[in-house]
Amino acid sequence: MSRTVLATLQVLVAVIAVALWWVITQTSILGDPARIQFFFSTPADVFWQIVAWFRSGEIWRHLWITLIEAALAFVIGAVAAMIAGFWLARRPKLAAVFDPYVKAANALPRVVLAPIFTLWFGLGIWSKVALGFTLVFFIVFFNVYQGVKEVNRTVLQNARMLGMSERQLLRHVYLPSALSWVFSSLHVSIGFAVVGAVVGEYLGSSAGLGYLIAQAEGMFDIAGVFAGMFVLSAFVLLIDWGVTMVERKLLVWQPDNNH
Amino acid sequence: MQHAVRLDNVDISFGATGKSVFRAVAGANLSVAKGEFVAIVGPTGSGKSTLLNAAAGLLKPSAGTVEIQGQPLDGLNGRAGYLFQADALMPWKTSRDNVAIALEISGTPRREALERAENWLEKVGLKGFGHRYPHMLSGGQRKRVAMAQVLIRDPEILLMDEPFGPLDAQTRLIMGDLLLDLWQQDRKAVMFVTHDLEEAIALADRVVIMSTGPDAKLIGDFTIPLARPRDVSEIKLSPEFQELHRDIWHLLKEQVLKAYGNQNREERA
Ligand SMILES: Nc1ncnc2c1ncn2[C@@H]1O[C@H](COP(=O)(O)OP(=O)(O)O)[C@@H](O)[C@H]1O
Ligand SMILES: [Mg+2]
Numbered sequence A: 001m002s003r004t005v006l007a008t009l010q011v012l013v014a015v016i017a018v019a020l021w022w023v024i025t026q027t028s029i030l031g032d033p034a035r036i037q038f039f040f041s042t043p044a045d046v047f048w049q050i051v052a053w054f055r056s057g058e059i060w061r062h063l064w065i066t067l068i069e070a071a072l073a074f075v076i077g078a079v080a081a082m083i084a085g086f087w088l089a090r091r092p093k094l095a096a097v098f099d100p101y102v103k104a105a106n107a108l109p110r111v112v113l114a115p116i117f118t119l120w121f122g123l124g125i126w127s128k129v130a131l132g133f134t135l136v137f138f139i140v141f142f143n144v145y146q147g148v149k150e151v152n153r154t155v156l157q158n159a160r161m162l163g164m165s166e167r168q169l170l171r172h173v174y175l176p177s178a179l180s181w182v183f184s185s186l187h188v189s190i191g192f193a194v195v196g197a198v199v200g201e202y203l204g205s206s207a208g209l210g211y212l213i214a215q216a217e218g219m220f221d222i223a224g225v226f227a228g229m230f231v232l233s234a235f236v237l238l239i240d241w242g243v244t245m246v247e248r249k250l251l252v253w254q255p256d257n258n259h
Numbered sequence B: 001m002q003h004a005v006r007l008d009n010v011d012i013s014f015g016a017t018g019k020s021v022f023r024a025v026a027g028a029n030l031s032v033a034k035g036e037f038v039a040i041v042g043p044t045g046s047g048k049s050t051l052l053n054a055a056a057g058l059l060k061p062s063a064g065t066v067e068i069q070g071q072p073l074d075g076l077n078g079r080a081g082y083l084f085q086a087d088a089l090m091p092w093k094t095s096r097d098n099v100a101i102a103l104e105i106s107g108t109p110r111r112e113a114l115e116r117a118e119n120w121l122e123k124v125g126l127k128g129f130g131h132r133y134p135h136m137l138s139g140g141q142r143k144r145v146a147m148a149q150v151l152i153r154d155p156e157i158l159l160m161d162e163p164f165g166p167l168d169a170q171t172r173l174i175m176g177d178l179l180l181d182l183w184q185q186d187r188k189a190v191m192f193v194t195h196d197l198e199e200a201i202a203l204a205d206r207v208v209i210m211s212t213g214p215d216a217k218l219i220g221d222f223t224i225p226l227a228r229p230r231d232v233s234e235i236k237l238s239p240e241f242q243e244l245h246r247d248i249w250h251l252l253k254e255q256v257l258k259a260y261g262n263q264n265r266e267e268r269a
Helices: A003-026 A033-040 A043-056 A058-089 A092-107 A110-121 A125-149 A153-161 A166-184 A186-203 A209-218 A222-250 B048-056 B095-104 B110-123 B139-151 B169-186 B197-203 B239-268
Strands: B003-014 B022-033 B037-041 B063-068 B080-083 B157-161 B189-194 B206-210 B218-223
Touching: A003 A033, A003 A043, A033 A222, A043 A058, A043 A222, A058 A092, A058 A125, A058 A166, A058 A186, A058 A209, A058 A222, A092 A125, A110 A125, A110 A186, A125 A166, A125 A186, A153 A166, A153 B080, A166 A186, A186 A209, A186 A222, A209 A222, B003 B048, B003 B189, B022 B037, B022 B048, B022 B189, B022 B218, B037 B048, B037 B197, B048 B063, B048 B080, B048 B157, B048 B189, B080 B139, B095 B110, B095 B139, B110 B139, B139 B169, B169 B197, B189 B197, B197 B206, B197 B239, B206 B239, B218 B239
Parallel strands: B037 B189, B037 B206, B080 B157, B157 B189
Antiparallel strands: B003 B022, B003 B063, B206 B218
16 A cells, blocks of 8 residues: 555544544434533534634644653663663572562553542652553563563673673673664653653642543533543654654664665 | 694583483584584574574573683683584674674774775675665675674684575585685684585585484594595595495484484374
């Protein structure tokens, strides 16, 4: 499928979805439009709400807060997970001891942690960063761990025979191998950093996209809720696109990334 | 005369002590003189790689001794370069960086290492391919890079484990010629493992036969008096070559059939 055809089809999906939405909320084929509008708002209302946010400039502050929280959660979570993953992967006995605890911690639904983090870190950005951290950490951790464990044996033996010390093996063999695993999960882990931030905001804060949505919900302002969701989706798409760009630059050495 | 590599009564076993132990190699004896090119031929699974890994120090023999230039081997064999059968290049480094790193790890400044890497890439016929990553090269080209990576360190001993095994027939001939060409320049001691008898005779000064495992040992030892420099594809046509081939094949065939029989029995079981 050519690029233009693909883009056209992708836009077409949005157009049809919005058209359906419009028809349902403006005509009475599914019942009283006023009733339906209460639950689903209308495309025009949502559109003008978004325009109003950007016109007043109010939205930028919220976007910025969410971005900062997600970025901090990602960076701190990824760095901590890389250190922990490396450290444990090279110590199989220690890893075996910690294994059930790591699994148990990962199985915990993070939402239950949100009130505790608010208690510990307050209502500001750090409780949201903490929530995002718990999501990012485990994804990156498992990938680094796997990446170190699954280093190609021949490549490793070859590097040893070339005379690499343990430190050089770490830098030239283990780290690149682990990083390629981390990159393969980058879209997921960055998405989770945003989820952590937004859920944290939603459950208690005074700024951010999650706060905006929660506010609208509290006032039964359905147009506001939908507008918040659309801005959030666009925000995530934009970040995801940025990640793809970075990936293309950094993973040229991988067979499926040569363009 | 001092030997580059000497294996004396070497046993190599796999499996934890106490549990069922698989003795792949038992009582293997082999000496490789300085400057000598020795090929080891045997059926698949006979223990050729295992023996080579013992000479490299990647495996520790369960009995017997490995001596490198008169010294008992302890840990990895730092005097040896090892050309693996499988792809061993770091996929995240360009071919130039893959070759240069072999120098950089022992302290050569990066600029000098890169310059010498370019020279070596040229020597193996890959001028202008330095910026390519391994996945952008053909199998034969990857082997050339691996050869440059091993040879740039100028090891005294060369260990090669079916290095041309995965390549097609024509490429193997070309790589054989390239190898002989490079070897001719400074005559390192070589242990060359292959399952291809023709390749062994065409390249080596001596061909030794490995018996079918378990408890594999080296059973035949044939001097190859063919004149050098050799042309790998031409030499196979000479009557001398064919006579040697007939003699050695006679011994090897027995082992191959035995290995084949073992395999069938395993499959039926
Ligand atoms: N790590 C290992 N653990 C157990 N058995 C092994 C291991 N490596 C090799 N073997 C066995 O040792 C024998 C010799 O293997 P190998 O040296 O790879 O044979 P070759 O290189 O001649 O094809 C084979 O039977 C193989 O199954
Ligand atoms: Mg082998």
